[in-house]
Amino acid sequence: MKLTLKHLRRVGAIAAAAATAGLLLTSGQAPAQQPGKIKIGLMLPYTGTFAALGTSITNAFKLAIAENGGKLGGREIEYFTVDDESDPAKAPDNANKLIKRDQVDVLVGTVHSGVALAMAKLARDNNTLLIIPNAGADEITGPLCAANVFRTSFSNSQMGIAMGKVMAEQTKKTAVTLTWKYAAGDESVGGFKEAFEAGGGKVLKEMSLPFPQVEFQSYLTEIAALKPDVVYVFFAGGGAVKFVKDYAAAGLNKTIPLVGAGFLTDGTLDAQGDAAQGLLTTLHYGDGLNIPKNNAFRAAYTKAYTTAPDVYAVQGYDAAQLLIAGVNAVKGDMSKRAELVKAMEVAKLDSPRGSLALNKGHNPIHDIYLRKVEGKENKVISVAVKNLTDPPRGCKL
Numbered sequence: 013m014k015l016t017l018k019h020l021r022r023v024g025a026i027a028a029a030a031a032t033a034g035l036l037l038t039s040g041q042a043p044a045q046q047p048g049k050i051k052i053g054l055m056l057p058y059t060g061t062f063a064a065l066g067t068s069i070t071n072a073f074k075l076a077i078a079e080n081g082g083k084l085g086g087r088e089i090e091y092f093t094v095d096d097e098s099d100p101a102k103a104p105d106n107a108n109k110l111i112k113r114d115q116v117d118v119l120v121g122t123v124h125s126g127v128a129l130a131m132a133k134l135a136r137d138n139n140t141l142l143i144i145p146n147a148g149a150d151e152i153t154g155p156l157c158a159a160n161v162f163r164t165s166f167s168n169s170q171m172g173i174a175m176g177k178v179m180a181e182q183t184k185k186t187a188v189t190l191t192w193k194y195a196a197g198d199e200s201v202g203g204f205k206e207a208f209e210a211g212g213g214k215v216l217k218e219m220s221l222p223f224p225q226v227e228f229q230s231y232l233t234e235i236a237a238l239k240p241d242v243v244y245v246f247f248a249g250g251g252a253v254k255f256v257k258d259y260a261a262a263g264l265n266k267t268i269p270l271v272g273a274g275f276l277t278d279g280t281l282d283a284q285g286d287a288a289q290g291l292l293t294t295l296h297y298g299d300g301l302n303i304p305k306n307n308a309f310r311a312a313y314t315k316a317y318t319t320a321p322d323v324y325a326v327q328g329y330d331a332a333q334l335l336i337a338g339v340n341a342v343k344g345d346m347s348k349r350a351e352l353v354k355a356m357e358v359a360k361l362d363s364p365r366g367s368l369a370l371n372k373g374h375n376p377i378h379d380i381y382l383r384k385v386e387g388k389e390n391k392v393i394s395v396a397v398k399n400l401t402d403p404p405r406g407c408k409l
């Protein structure tokens with residue numbers, strides 16, 4: 013979905029109202045210490061299999077900023093946007109457009125782990141502040157962690173660990189895994205295997221295909237022959253829609269339970285329809301989480317964009333909330349980097365997902381929910397892992 017004039021007008025109206033409220037609240041505060049606008053570089057996919065994910069993140073990021081009066085630390089904002097096409101080969105050029113050409117104060121992106129790994133390297137080399145609103149590459153907040161790199165989403169292994177634990181607890185004995193062959197899929201499946209086998213299960217076969225291919229037939233044939241107790245997959249966006257439909261069309265949903273990282277069914281249910289009913293997934297968010305922040309967020313997002321938010325929107329919203337915490341702490345003075353980073357590190361965000369804090373590597377500590385698809389909703393049925401954080405993984409901060 014593209015940002016239409018109607019959407020922007022709505023966000024503009026919210027911004028105006030919030031600005032008035034903000035003026036009342038902040039009058040008497042010291043003025044911003046740096047002139048000009050704060051430049052925000054959005055590097056996200058707006059085309060390809062992850063296009064809808066990039067749009068959700070962008071929409072919710074802008075919503076949170078609008079709710080903050082349309083400003084950061086008292087300063088106006090200017091957005092610079094690049095479509096990264098989820099293409100790692102183009103990532104250095106794309107990131108450099110924002111870092112070197114546009115000289116952004118902060119880079120926000122992206123969805124695809126391979127692209128994010130390249131962004132994190134450039135952010136480190138140029139000491140650019142980077143906030144990752146999706147891509148889960150474990151290394152970024154592990155051995156490659158950096159003072160200027162933050163993530164408001166998850167790390168890839170987290171969802172796999174949670175589902176591996178749940179499936180072992182449900183006394184499933186054998187599993188087959190299938191994913192796209194790149195960091196996100198490998199790490200998601202790696203987490204599943206680790207937890208499932210620690211709980212007494214056995215992964216019979218790990219299968220993969222190149223990103224973003226969607227020719228699943230030969231893998232479905234193999235799954236039918238292997239007859240595992242459960243199939244665990246990592247797919248997202250357009251690929252997740254196709255996989256869930258193909259799995260059902262092959263009749264496998266009647267015989268072998270399909271489970272996955274929650275991206276399999278988030279933002280995709282309208283397109284998946286009946287094929288998704290009953291699927292179990294693990295994720296740090298669920299549509300119907302009955303907490304005040306989630307209810308308010310869902311109402312505001314739906315009003316602004318006339319469509320329901322998904323997990324990507326939550327992560328984009330939290331990326332902006334984290335930035336707001338940092339920039340407000342230095343009253344808009346981006347040169348006070350150490351102070352700004354400190355404020356982001358200690359921030360306790362009121363996230364639609366529930367409480368959100370960051371670990372030493374700047375990666376979320378959050379609850380991972382077990383969800384079940386019921387109608388058009390990913391319904392939370394339990395907390396699979398409470399306050400999940402990553403092991404230190406060699407981060408030296």
Ligand code: PHB
Binds near residue numbers: 124146148149247
């Ligand atoms: C990733 O590449 O890290 C990734 C992409 C899409 C998702 C989740 C993770 O939904």
